[in-house]
Amino acid sequence: MGYFGNIREAVATIFEGMAVTFSHFVRRPYTVQYPDRIPMRIQDTLPFRYRGILEVDLEICTGCLACERACPIDCIVIDAVKDKQTRQMMLNRFDIDIAKCMYCGLCSEPCPTGAIHHTPEFEGADYSLESMLRRFVREPVPAYKPKKGPETDPRITPLLDRGLRYVDDFAKPGAAGGEAESA
Amino acid sequence: MRELVLSLTAVGGLLAGVPYELAAALVMLLFGALVVFVFVLPVAGITSWVERRVWARIQSRVGPNRVGPQGFLQWLADGLKNLLKEDLIPAAADRPLFALAPYLVVAGFIATFVAIPFGSRLIIADLDIGILYITAVTGLVVVGVLMAGWASNNKWSLLGGIRSAAQIVSYEIPAGLSVFPVVLLTGTLSTQGIIQAQGWQPWRWFLFANPFTFAAFFVFFVAALAEGNRTPFDLPEAESELVAGFCTEYSGMRYLLFFLAEWGNLYVIGALVTTLFLGGWRVPHVTDHVVARTLLEFGVFFLKAYFFVFIAMWVRATLPRVRVDQLTALCWKYLVPIALVNLVGTALWMTLVPAAAHRPVAIAMTLAGAGIVVLFLARVRHHLRHARLQPSDYYLSPII
Numbered sequence: 340m341g342y343f344g345n346i347r348e349a350v351a352t353i354f355e356g357m358a359v360t361f362s363h364f365v366r367r368p369y370t371v372q373y374p375d376r377i378p379m380r381i382q383d384t385l386p387f388r389y390r391g392i393l394e395v396d397l398e399i400c401t402g403c404l405a406c407e408r409a410c411p412i413d414c415i416v417i418d419a420v421k422d423k424q425t426r427q428m429m430l431n432r433f434d435i436d437i438a439k440c441m442y443c444g445l446c447s448e449p450c451p452t453g454a455i456h457h458t459p460e461f462e463g464a465d466y467s468l469e470s471m472l473r474r475f476v477r478e479p480v481p482a483y484k485p486k487k488g489p490e491t492d493p494r495i496t497p498l499l500d501r502g503l504r505y506v507d508d509f510a511k512p513g514a515a516g517g518e519a520e521s522a
Numbered sequence: 523m524r525e526l527v528l529s530l531t532a533v534g535g536l537l538a539g540v541p542y543e544l545a546a547a548l549v550m551l552l553f554g555a556l557v558v559f560v561f562v563l564p565v566a567g568i569t570s571w572v573e574r575r576v577w578a579r580i581q582s583r584v585g586p587n588r589v590g591p592q593g594f595l596q597w598l599a600d601g602l603k604n605l606l607k608e609d610l611i612p613a614a615a616d617r618p619l620f621a622l623a624p625y626l627v628v629a630g631f632i633a634t635f636v637a638i639p640f641g642s643r644l645i646i647a648d649l650d651i652g653i654l655y656i657t658a659v660t661g662l663v664v665v666g667v668l669m670a671g672w673a674s675n676n677k678w679s680l681l682g683g684i685r686s687a688a689q690i691v692s693y694e695i696p697a698g699l700s701v702f703p704v705v706l707l708t709g710t711l712s713t714q715g716i717i718q719a720q721g722w723q724p725w726r727w728f729l730f731a732n733p734f735t736f737a738a739f740f741v742f743f744v745a746a747l748a749e750g751n752r753t754p755f756d757l758p759e760a761e762s763e764l765v766a767g768f769c770t771e772y773s774g775m776r777y778l779l780f781f782l783a784e785w786g787n788l789y790v791i792g793a794l795v796t797t798l799f800l801g802g803w804r805v806p807h808v809t810d811h812v813v814a815r816t817l818l819e820f821g822v823f824f825l826k827a828y829f830f831v832f833i834a835m836w837v838r839a840t841l842p843r844v845r846v847d848q849l850t851a852l853c854w855k856y857l858v859p860i861a862l863v864n865l866v867g868t869a870l871w872m873t874l875v876p877a878a879a880h881r882p883v884a885i886a887m888t889l890a891g892a893g894i895v896v897l898f899l900a901r902v903r904h905h906l907r908h909a910r911l912q913p914s915d916y917y918l919s920p921i922i
Contacts, residue, residue, distance in 0.1 A: 346856065353841065358901035360580045360840045366906070370584045 374462075382459040388508055390442045390457040393435050395475045396498045400454040402428040402482035406446035414439035415446060415455075419482060428482035437463055438471035452485065453502025553646045557635055566786035567597040573785070573835045580839040600778070607774035612675055615771065619673035624772070624779035626666030631783045631790060633659040638793045639713050641803050641819035652713035653701055656794065657694065660749065663783070664690050667768050670780075674771040682767025685757050685846055692853045693748040693755075699861035700742035703735050703868035704728050704798045717802030729799040730887035731880070734867035739799045741861050743830070746791040748849070751784060752834055754841040755849060792830035793823070800826050 371377060385391070402419035418432035447456045465471070483495070490496050527546045530537045537545045571586070571594060578585030586593035611620055637652040639645040649655050664687045671683015705711055707728060708719040720727050728735050748755040757767070769780045796802055803819035844852065875883075 354898065355901065356840045357836060358898055359905050360836060361898075362902045362905035362909070363582055364576070364580045364836070365902075366582065366909070368579060368584050369582045372584065372587075 382461070385459040388457075389459050390444050392437050392458055392460045392463050393440060393442075393446070393455060393473075394458045394460075395433055395435070396454045396456075396502060397430065397433065397475055397480055398454075398495055399452040399483045399498050399502055400430060400433070401451055401485060402430055403451060405449040405451070406455045409445045409449050411443065411445060412439050412441060425481075427484075429479045430476055430482050431479045433475040435473045435475070436471060437473055438468070447505060450502070450506060452483065452499060453505040454483075456502060456505040550647055554636065557646060558632055562632060562635055562786055562789075563782070565789055566782045567601065568594075569785040569788055569831060570600070570781070571597045572831070573838075576832065576835045577839050580836065604774050604778040609776070610771070610773045612771050615675045616673040619669050620771075621776075623666050623670035623673060624776045624783075626669060627663050627783045628666075628779050628786075630660055630662030630666060631787045633662070634790050637713050638790065639717060639797065639802060640823055641816045642714075643816060644820060645714060648712060648714045651711045653705065653711045653716070653794075653798075656713075656790075657698055657701070660787075660790075661690075661694070663749075663787075670772070671768040674768070676771050679768050679770045682757075682770070686751060686768055689751070689755060689757065689849060690749050692850060693745045693857075695745075696741050696853060696857035696861040697745035697749060699858065699865055700738040700745065701798060702865050703738045706865075706868050706872060707731060707735070713797050713802075717797055717804060720801040720804055722801060722804040722806050724801075724891070725881070725884040725888040726804075727799060727801040730884050730891060732868065732871045732875075732883060733887065734864040734871060735799065736887060736891075737860060738864040738868075739795070741857050741864065742798065743791075743795055743833075745853075745857060746794065747834060747837065748853070750787040750791055750834075752788070752838060754837070754844050756838075756843060757846055757849065788831045788834050789827060791834065792827035795830050796823060796826040802826075 373381070382391075402417070404417055404419060407413075407415045407417045414436040416432060416434040416436075417430070419428055419430050421427070422429050442457070444457065447453070450456070463471075490499050524546075527542060527549055530549065531540055531542060531545045532538065537548070540548075574596070575585040575587075575593070586596040589596045589599045611617060634656045636646045637649050637655050639648075667686045667690070668683050671679045671681075671686070674680070704716060708716050710716065710719075716728075724730060729739050730736065751757075769777055772780065803823040805815070805818050805822050808818070809815055
């Protein structure tokens with residue numbers, strides 16, 4: 340290459356290299372400074388099927404226990420008894436241990452109404468182990484009885500629509516869902 | 523300075539009756555201590571913060587921004603952390619030398635501030651041999667580094683120390699040789715004299731005086747970077763090769779002292795380059811008010827010197843490390859011959875080129891320099907246009 344060729348090449352490449360680095364210096368950094376300096380909640384940017392922390396809509400839970408049976412780690416504990424007098428399924432306990440949960444989605448797939456579903460929420464870290472056990476039943480509530488035709492109660496309809504949307508996304512309609520057996 | 527001491531030793535002054543030399547020495551000591559504690563140490567610490575932020579931005583990330591506004595107190599946090607660390611001295615290490623080495627390195631760089639001018643009246647001692655003194659006293663760093671490498675009782679440290687000593691000593695030569703063209707042009711080694719021989723306009727700087735001093739500027743800057751153990755010449759620290767080179771066994775404040783010396787040395791390099799080639803503190807005559815003028819001069823000098831500190835950080839973020847054989851080849855095969863050519867060329871220039879041609883050549887060189895800057899900005903614009911990934915490509919655009 341020659342002595343002067345070396346000098347010329349050294350100067351030219353360093354010049355070009357410093358132009359590249361200077362162009363990066365004047366750009367905005369790519370760093371996302373989570374969790375305090377972000378422009379929108381990350382939960383809002385996640386896709387619909389994101390398997391975050393589980394949530395149960397008790398208004399449309401039928402008490403079929405399909406999710407409890409499906410869970411491979413037994414992190415769902417449900418206490419559902421048929422009340423002899425009112426002939427109605429009563430939900431006394433619905434606990435999900437989100438520390439045990441492995442977010443596999445096997446529970447939300449067989450749910451007939453989509454009551455148990457994943458949310459985009461993922462920030463569940465806490466200092467106490469007790470907060471990892473999410474109790475969804477405060478006082479015993481009757482389970483949901485699905486109607487033969489379309490649902491008429493205006494409070495339940497949006498929940499049912501959303502739940503069925505989850506179910507449709509996770510499983511073929513009518514395959515794993517459908518009328519559940521009472522315990 | 524002289525007037526100050528005379529006024530102090532006069533009948534009604536603070537130090538009345540004290541002999542002149544003693545009063546002068548006391549005043550100089552006071553100024554020196556003031557400069558070191560109020561200027562040098564904070565600047566060295568703040569330079570560490572600036573370096574981390576500049577380095578981060580060049581790498582498209584943010585850098586420390588949590589400790590204080592924009593992370594400005596990060597260097598204080600680092601200093602405090604290092605003070606609280608355990609002072610480990612290896613069992614088989616040479617204790618007196620091990621303890622002394624960092625202080626020699628720091629002394630070697632702080633002592634240069636005696637002759638560095640901050641303004642037309644702001645200099646601790648306007649030595650007649652200013653530049654020579656600075657070059658000589660930075661040699662103390664070599665002793666400190668060798669001592670650190672040897673006293674650590676560690677083969678990696680020894681290798682790092684020897685490499686560093688070889689590097690510093692061999693790059694003293696092109697650095698010194700590049701100072702000579704400037705000394706030829708002024709006829710004096712005094713730093714104030716060199717600055718006073720320049721003007722505030724760019725075409726009156728020595729950088730653009732003739733093509734040989736232009737080349738001497740680059741040779742000096744590269745050699746000064748190598749003397750300061752800065753990338754691409756940071757083999758002695760070589761983080762990925764020698765753990766930390768000669769400072770492997772050091773922990774806590776002793777370790778930080780080496781780095782304090784490195785960051786402070788960056789400012790010394792910037793100050794020297796500004797003094798020799800960029801016209802120092804020369805400002806246009808805008809005010810007769812002494813204090814305002816002094817502040818303006820100080821500000822101009824500081825900005826020019828810090829610009830070169832920024833360039834040193836920029837180079838560190840750009841270039842990979844050179845091997846030790848490439849290092850010595852660069853010094854002896856390229857920098858020394860070029861420096862010698864610059865020296866002879868400047869001497870020939872002074873004798874052969876008529877004085878009437880000096881100013882047009884300086885103006886032409888200034889225009890050429892401006893052209894280089896314009897070309898550089900054009901390349902930067904090209905790279906910005908053709909950036910393949912924009913921050914908006916990520917679903918979250920970052921907010922700083």
